[in-house]
Amino acid sequence: MDKEKYIKGIEKALQRIAVRDLKDVDISEIWIETALPRDLIKEILKEESLNIPPGIESIRDGREILWKRSGS
Structure with missing residues (x-):
């Protein structure tokens, strides 16, 4: 599976989410x-x-933290 295109898609989605x-x-x-x-x-x-x-x-799935910015 070519994850690179999925990574790019998630990064673009996060950019749109950050604008909000x-x-x-x-x-x-x-x-x-x-x-x-x-x-x-x-x-x-x-x-x-x-x-x-x-x-x-941070990015969560319900209560589970999937990613958190260091220092936060």
Whole structure:
């Protein structure tokens, strides 16, 4: 599977989400923007190094923190 295109899609979705001033993002926001399977989004967030916009402090799936900006 070529994850690079999915990574790019998630990064673009996060840019659009950051414009809405959401600091704590739920994975459903990414899912709405990309229509990628939740499991794939979770896998990429946990395993890949993404360019996450500076306004986003954390990404969650319910109560589970999938990504958190260091120092937050």
